[in-house]
């Protein structure tokens with residue numbers, strides 16, 4: 513049964529069930545590595561991006577063979593790979609980390625523009641949005657605007673929100689169909 517408690521868990525369950533090919537995956541925001549770990553257990557390979565050296569070094573210690581760690585902004589995704597089947601964004605700042613280092617509207621939209629072109633047919637991108645802080649609100653609005661603009665001949669896009677909670681993280685799913 514699907515666990516409806518957290519947007520992050522919901523994303524993982526939907527991705528496992530629905531991504532057609534479990535080959536190349538991308539974690540666009542490595543952070544503490546929970547999503548990268550999930551991807552490494554379910555996909556042949558993972559590319560994981562973060563702009564904080566600490567996140568890269570922490571994950572490196574786990575020595576997981578099918579994960580390629582990339583110390584670069586996700587807006588440069590096209591410099592590191594060509595296509596992928598599944599991508600995860602968990603926006604905002606690192607929990608228990610430096611709150612001033614956060615994903616930003618402009619680079620996130622650049623990254624999403626590239627990622628939606630690089631996504632294989634049958635693939636999915638999940639995005640966790642946070643509206644609990646000002647930067648997050650602004651970024652969330654920009655991401656939702658971007659997603660609304662995706663051509664519905666090529667993409668199905670769904671938006672899931674826990675509407676009986678205060679400022680809950682929400683989930684966007686992008687599925688490329690053609």
Ligand SMILES: C[S@@+](CC[C@H](N)C(=O)[O-])C[C@H]1O[C@@H](n2cnc3c(N)ncnc32)[C@H](O)[C@@H]1O
Nearest residue numbers: 541542543544545546547562563585586602615
């Ligand atoms: C909410 S945390 C990610 C949580 C993570 N997925 C996990 O499982 O712990 C957001 C992360 O995005 C990173 N980040 C911020 N801007 C970025 C960018 N332009 N490119 C890549 N990572 C970025 C931050 O350093 C932070 O580690």
